Amino acid sequence: MKVLVPVKRVIDYNVKVRVKADGSGVDLANVKMSMNPFDEIAVEEAIRLKEKGVATEVVVVSIGVKQSQETLRTALAMGADRAILIEAAADVHTDIEPLAVAKLLAGVVKEEAPGIVLAGKQAIDNDMNATGQMLAALLGWSQATFASELAVEGDKATVTREVDGGLQTISVALPAVVTVDLRLNEPRYASLPNIMKAKSKPLATKTPADYGVDVSPRLTVVKTTEPAGRKAGVKVGSVDELIAKLKDEAGVI
Amino acid sequence: MQFGLNEEQQMIVATTRAFVENELFPHEMEVERTGHLRMDLVREIQKKAIEAGLYAANMPSDVGGAGLDTLSWLLYERELGRANYALHWTCVARPSNILLAGTDEQRQKYLYPCIRGEKWDCLAMTEPGAGSDLRGMTASARREGTDWVLNGTKHFISHADIADFAIVFMASGEEETPRGRKKLITAFFVDKGTPGFTVREGYRNVSHRGYTNAVLEFDNCRLPESAILGEVHKGFEVANTWLGATRLQVAATCLGRADRALQHAIRYAAERRQFGQQIGKFQGVSFKLADMAMELKAAELLTWEAAWRFDQGSVTEADMSMAKLKATEVLAMIADEAIQIHGGMGLMDDLPLERIWRDARVERIWEGTSEIQRHIISRQLLREHGA
Ligand SMILES: Cc1cc2nc3c(=O)[nH]c(=O)nc-3n(C[C@H](O)[C@H](O)[C@H](O)COP(=O)(O)OP(=O)(O)OC[C@H]3O[C@@H](n4cnc5c(N)ncnc54)[C@H](O)[C@@H]3O)c2cc1C
Ligand SMILES: Cc1cc2nc3c(=O)[nH]c(=O)nc-3n(C[C@H](O)[C@H](O)[C@H](O)COP(=O)(O)OP(=O)(O)OC[C@H]3O[C@@H](n4cnc5c(N)ncnc54)[C@H](O)[C@@H]3O)c2cc1C
Numbered sequence: 001m002k003v004l005v006p007v008k009r010v011i012d013y014n015v016k017v018r019v020k021a022d023g024s025g026v027d028l029a030n031v032k033m034s035m036n037p038f039d040e041i042a043v044e045e046a047i048r049l050k051e052k053g054v055a056t057e058v059v060v061v062s063i064g065v066k067q068s069q070e071t072l073r074t075a076l077a078m079g080a081d082r083a084i085l086i087e088a089a090a091d092v093h094t095d096i097e098p099l100a101v102a103k104l105l106a107g108v109v110k111e112e113a114p115g116i117v118l119a120g121k122q123a124i125d126n127d128m129n130a131t132g133q134m135l136a137a138l139l140g141w142s143q144a145t146f147a148s149e150l151a152v153e154g155d156k157a158t159v160t161r162e163v164d165g166g167l168q169t170i171s172v173a174l175p176a177v178v179t180v181d182l183r184l185n186e187p188r189y190a191s192l193p194n195i196m197k198a199k200s201k202p203l204a205t206k207t208p209a210d211y212g213v214d215v216s217p218r219l220t221v222v223k224t225t226e227p228a229g230r231k232a233g234v235k236v237g238s239v240d241e242l243i244a245k246l247k248d249e250a251g252v253i
Numbered sequence: 254m255q256f257g258l259n260e261e262q263q264m265i266v267a268t269t270r271a272f273v274e275n276e277l278f279p280h281e282m283e284v285e286r287t288g289h290l291r292m293d294l295v296r297e298i299q300k301k302a303i304e305a306g307l308y309a310a311n312m313p314s315d316v317g318g319a320g321l322d323t324l325s326w327l328l329y330e331r332e333l334g335r336a337n338y339a340l341h342w343t344c345v346a347r348p349s350n351i352l353l354a355g356t357d358e359q360r361q362k363y364l365y366p367c368i369r370g371e372k373w374d375c376l377a378m379t380e381p382g383a384g385s386d387l388r389g390m391t392a393s394a395r396r397e398g399t400d401w402v403l404n405g406t407k408h409f410i411s412h413a414d415i416a417d418f419a420i421v422f423m424a425s426g427e428e429e430t431p432r433g434r435k436k437l438i439t440a441f442f443v444d445k446g447t448p449g450f451t452v453r454e455g456y457r458n459v460s461h462r463g464y465t466n467a468v469l470e471f472d473n474c475r476l477p478e479s480a481i482l483g484e485v486h487k488g489f490e491v492a493n494t495w496l497g498a499t500r501l502q503v504a505a506t507c508l509g510r511a512d513r514a515l516q517h518a519i520r521y522a523a524e525r526r527q528f529g530q531q532i533g534k535f536q537g538v539s540f541k542l543a544d545m546a547m548e549l550k551a552a553e554l555l556t557w558e559a560a561w562r563f564d565q566g567s568v569t570e571a572d573m574s575m576a577k578l579k580a581t582e583v584l585a586m587i588a589d590e591a592i593q594i595h596g597g598m599g600l601m602d603d604l605p606l607e608r609i610w611r612d613a614r615v616e617r618i619w620e621g622t623s624e625i626q627r628h629i630i631s632r633q634l635l636r637e638h639g640a
Contacts, residue, residue, distance in 0.1 A: 034267075073260045074267075189272055191306025192319035192329070195264045 001115035001152075001174075003046040003055045005080065006105055007039040007062050009071040010125040019224050026125075026224065028092045035071045038120025040078075042180045044187040045150060046118050047079040054152045055115075057081050061108050063101050065089045069203065076198035077190035083203040084108060088215045095126060100208075100215040102134035107211030109139060114175065116157065121146050121179040132179035142172035146181045262325050269332035272305055277336040277344070284463040285608055290339045292415075298344035299370050309368040311347040316360075317368045323498060324560040327505040334506025335513045338612065339463030342412065347502075349374050351420060351440075354483055354495040363418060363442060375416035377407040377469050384409075385625050387422070387489075388436050392471060394423035399478055401425075403441065403449070403471040409619075413452050413467035418444045421469070422488045438488035441480045449474030460615035462608070498563050500573045503620045504556045504580035507613070508549070511584040514591040514609045515545050521595055538594055545587045552576070552583040571633040574626040581616040582623065588613045 011017060012032040020027045035043075049055035060075040061084040062068040072083035086104055088096050096104075109117065122129035136143035148167065149160035152174070161168045162181045172178075190198075208215045236242045246253045258266070276298055284290050302308040311326055312318025321329065333341040348367035352374060355364055366372035383390040392405020403423055413419060425439035443450050455466035483491030519542060522533030532538045556576040562568035588610040592599030599606045617623045 070260055070263065074264055077264055077268075189268045189305040189307075190264055191304070192265060192268065192310045192321070193306045193314065195261050195268065195306075196314070196320055198264075199261060 001055050002057045002059060002112060003049055004105075004109060004112055004114035004117045005039070005042045005046045005058065005060045005075070006101070006117070006119050006131070007043065007060050007071050007075050008036040008120070008123045008125075009033050009062060009064055009068040010036045010123050013037060013124055019226050023224050024221060025093055025095075033067070033070075035074050036120050036123045036125075038122060038124070038180060038182070039075075040120075040187040041182070041184050042118040042120050043075045043078050043080060044185050045180060047188075048185065049116075049152060050079070059084065059112055059114065061086065061105065063088050063096055063104055065092050065094070067092070072203060073198050074190055076201045076203070077195040078188060079194060080201075082201060084206060085203060086206045086208060086211075088208050096215050097217055097219060098128045098130035098134055099218070100213060101131050102138055103213045104208060104211050104215070105131070105135050106138040107213060109135075116152065116174060117141075117177045119177065119179045121181050132177050136177040139175075139177070142174075142176040143178070144170055144172050144176060145179045147178050148181050148183045150178060150180075150184065258328070262328055265321070265325055266328050266332060268305065269307060269329050270335075272302070272307055272345075273332050273336050273341070276301055277340045280340060281337045281605065282602075284337050284339055285602060288462045290343055290463040295343050298340070299346075302345045303370055307345050308370055309346060309348055311350065312368055313353075316353070316364060323501070323563040324557060327498075327501055327556065327560050330502050330505035331509040331512075334509030337463065337608070338461035338506075339465075342464060343373070343415070346370070346373060349376055349420065350497040351376070351482070351492060351495045354491050355442075356479075358479070359442060359482065366417075372417040373412065373415050375410055375413040375419050375467075377410045377413070377419050377421045379409045380406060381408050385622060388438070390422065390424050390436065390438070392421075392423050394425040394439055394441065396425075397475075401439075401441065401476045401478065401480070403443070403474040403476065405471050407469040407471075408455065409466050410455070410469050411464065411466050413469060414454070414465050416445070418442055419450075419469060420482060421471075422492070425486055425488075428486075437486035439485050440482040440488035440491055441476055442482055443471075443474065443476065443480065447474055447476070458615070460612045498560070498568075498573060500577035500620055500626075501556060501559055501563070503616060504552070504559075504576045507580040507584040507616050508553055508556060510609050510612065511549050511552070511580070511587045514584075514587050514606055515542075515549060517604065517606060518542060518545065518587075518591040518594045525596075532594070541590050541594060545590055548583045548586060552580040555579050569633060571630045574621070574629040577620065578623055578626040578630070581613070584609075584616060585613040 010033065011026065011028060012034040015032050018027045043060065046055060046058040050058055058080040059082050060072055060080045062072050063086045066087055069085055072085055076083055117135065119132040132145060133143060144159035144161060146162045147159045148162045151158045155174050156171055157174055157176055157178065158169065158171050159178060161170060236245060280294060299308065306319060310319035310321065310329055314320030333345055352364040352367060367374055378387050380390050380392055392407060394401045394403050407421065421441050421443050422438050423441060424436045426437040427434050428437055449472045451470040453468040453470060455468050458466060522538050522542060523531055525532045559568055559572040559576045562572055592606050592610055595606060598604065
């Protein structure tokens with residue numbers, strides 16, 4: 001069985017983001033970019049499936065600017081076998097919307113015929129949480145979102161989902177789209193020998209036209225603002241005063 | 254010239270930095286405060302380093318290393334160099350390249366176990382009476398039948414306490430040269446436990462807490478001919494051919510610590526307020542930062558250029574000495590100024606600055622003192638003019 005893992009190049013989670021002066025988005029020029037952390041978890045899970053003998057090949061795909069190639073190389077260095085880059089944007093500030101991404105992925109799925117698509121539950125840049133679901137709908141496949149455990153057996157996958165206030169375990173028929181949550185695994189380091197080997201692994205470059213998909217935006221960003229700064233704290237004199245304030249002012253107890 | 258890092262190099266930096274920050278930094282305080290590195294901790298981190306392919310990554314790929322070019326290797330060294338030296342050297346060891354010079358049998362016995370993390374090496378040249386002037390060594394090896402008998406003392410030998418064996422350089426004879434009599438040197442493998450070989454606790458040292466040094470004593474220590482590394486009387490030749498760019502390794506680890514100190518200083522200058530504003534707004538502070546960043550970049554460029562030349566086969570002794578000299582002196586300056594910018598807080602061991610400042614001191618002494626580096630550079634300048 002082949003596993004397909006979409007990976008997105010996003011602003012590194014350690015970077016303190018700055019809103020562009022015109023409010024059209026976040027400034028990404030000369031900012032450190034990395035693989036979306038949820039996608040890293042998906043890559044790790046795919047590699048583990050291969051190590052367990054469940055998967056035979058791990059294919060990673062990224063949609064975006066040319067530099068997304070770096071993100072793909074990281075996935076290859078972690079242990080993925082092959083990569084596909086769909087060059088869909090020229091400017092680092094262009095974000096391809098979930099529906100366009102899902103359509104492109106559906107095109108890749110038709111070519112590659114994977115048994116499972118393992119995706120991050122969302123990208124940490126725009127937090128859409130939509131691509132995996134849209135892809136499943138376009139393909140007419142089963143879907144299991146927010147996975148914190150995954151077991152594949154025969155033509156079924158058992159997925160434990162992180163839902164509000166607890167866990168839900170479901171069984172889905174394969175092929176399926178599974179989106180992964182934070183607690184599924186701890187991604188490995190791309191090992192040094194594998195980094196050196198990644199260079200020689202195949203990386204194919206495609207365009208949206210190859211899949212007949214129009215990626216022009218349908219949404220308009222009206223405004224982007226920074227979160228309100230934190231207000232200065234207050235010092236309390238005693239435990240009693242603290243409890244009183246938590247009760248009366250904060251209303252949390 | 255091309256100055257950017259390629260994709261592999263960026264990934265090497267990212268992996269090594271993540272490992273250093275996640276697996277080494279959390280244990281620094283313990284090692285610094287106790288002056289001791291626990292062996293159970295070493296085993297735990299070592300296992301992870303092996304899994305991440307970071308262990309012995311300096312080695313070629315055909316013997317189980319990462320097969321890096323010199324610049325990539327030094328980028329890895331720079332990242333490791335950010336952390337406490339005992340932690341990174343012991344838990345993410347880089348076995349000496351000289352082990353590659355061994356025979357098949359010696360490789361089986363010493364090289365591969367070091368790469369697999371089953372053994373540690375140490376390298377003994379320095380003696381109480383012979384430091385910069387290594388040819389002046391008096392510890393000796395004398396032939397007796399088919400055996401060799403070793404006598405004398407080596408000191409300052411790093412991590413000989415945990416090493417399973419030592420590569421020891423001994424005076425094995427003398428030869429007449431146009432410039433007078435010259436000692437001949439032979440290198441030997443000596444296993445711990447060999448009769449006549451004792452390792453004694455060394456000195457307490459201001460730099461690199463937890464990173465020990467030891468005194469090695471040889472009292473009629475008898476070795477077979479097969480213990481010789483390379484050829485008889487060709488110890489320095491084997492060292493020169495195989496040791497590789499150890500001066501650049503020192504430079505790179507210093508660049509890592511200097512960058513760590515500089516980043517602390519920049520953040521603090523932007524955060525700390527006195528007299529109603531961020532101290533970074535005072536020129537007395539901001540100009541320090543400018544000089545620190547500029548000097549660090551200069552040291553980096555010297556090091557990366559020497560690395561590039563090393564792989565081109567065009568590196569000179571002076572190139573490597575300049576990189577080592579500059580990086581070690583810049584580290585000392587940056588560590589000192591970073592503390593100054595932090596005021597009293599810079600001296601406290603809650604921050605890594607006081608130790609970076611202490612650790613900087615040895616770097617201008619080992620692997621050739623700053624004076625010896627200047628001697629090497631100036632000799633190259635003057636030699637062609639007949640001076
Ligand atoms: C912590 C530590 C760990 C070490 N680990 C090892 C190890 O693992 N293995 C090993 O073999 N050695 C090791 N060394 C030894 C190290 O390489 C020597 O300390 C170094 O080579 C300097 O020798 P020395 O200390 O004897 O100083 P000396 O050579 O006695 O120098 C004293 C002073 O004289 C100056 N000087 C000497 N010659 C000249 C000259 N020609 N021109 C101008 N100035 C000169 C020096 O620059 C220095 O300022 C270690 C040292 C330390 C401190
Ligand atoms: C071991 C120790 C013992 C001490 N004992 C005592 C004690 O017994 N009693 C006591 O009261 N205090 C004590 N101190 C505090 C000491 O006096 C302060 O550390 C010192 O005054 C510097 O203040 P700071 O550490 O807050 O640094 P800061 O004032 O925050 O200075 C940080 C940096 O900003 C620079 N800077 C600040 N203002 C300007 C400016 N206007 N222009 C240019 N640069 C500027 C400083 O020079 C420094 O480089 C002690 C400190 C230490 C380290």
